[in-house]
């Protein structure tokens with residue numbers, strides 16, 4: 001039996017990964033800040049899929065919590081076969097603020113935790129000669145909507161770098177770049193997005209199952225659904241000036 005550890009596995013995209021992996025027979029380790037939510041989801045998965053589910057309460061913006069989770073990942077007696085670095089949030093904040101605490105937290109949760117947890121998983125999996133590390137980035141990696149885009153661009157490039165270091169070890173490393181997915185992500189940050197036309201949204205379960213197929217196939221970058229793969233391709237070939245103009249228009253539309 002294989003085990004997958006998912007950060008932020010109680011709701012949204014993380015929950016969809018947990019469900020898709022539970023259906024494949026994985027045991028799960030779910031980590032987030034909400035112990036009550038973790039216990040509730042764990043109980044659902046145990047009874048629906050007859051798998052074992054461990055829960056770990058942790059705040060990924062707190063260094064000691066990240067270090068404890070890394071130690072759990074590196075514990076060779078209880079191997080983690082797949083790490084999904086999913087936890088994250090929108091950073092709907094000006095780059096001019098004097099109080100940079102939201103930006104700090106974003107770096108901690110979406111960069112430092114990803115670096116520390118992926119490193120722990122890579123070391124442990126390299127010894128065993130197999131495993132997978134799946135980092136949830138974003139399609140906004142190809143645009144320039146403030147610190148969130150910059151952070152997710154880091155996640156994408158970091159993951160590509162790690163895939164180079166892990167080549168030939170038997171460990172698969174992939175970043176998934178979702179487009180817009182209806183989760184708590186936008187409302188938690190006060191971003192107006194749910195009025196966008198249906199065509200732009202990706203079903204959360206399609207996203208998770210497609211990303212897992214891409215990981216199995218050995219892809220390093222995954223953009224689920226043809227429409228978002230096309231959008232990301234366009235984002236890569238647009239002149240930077242056009243990318244900035246598009247990003248400005250997008251940022252404004254979320255405020256109005």
Ligand SMILES: NC(=O)c1ccc[n+]([C@@H]2O[C@H](COP(=O)([O-])OP(=O)(O)OC[C@H]3O[C@@H](n4cnc5c(N)ncnc54)[C@H](OP(=O)(O)O)[C@@H]3O)[C@@H](O)[C@H]2O)c1
Nearest residue numbers: 008012013032033034059060087088138180181183184185
């Ligand atoms: N939704 C989209 O349109 C979209 C698009 C592209 C990429 N993404 C990325 O997808 C990932 C998941 O987002 P989502 O849409 O599923 O959002 P969500 O529904 O708001 O879920 C976010 C998850 O992250 C966890 N989390 C947040 N801060 C945490 C912290 N400090 N420590 C531990 N866990 C924390 C939350 O758990 P607790 O609050 O219980 O701790 C929750 O489980 C994120 O990395 C996001 O950037 C989302």
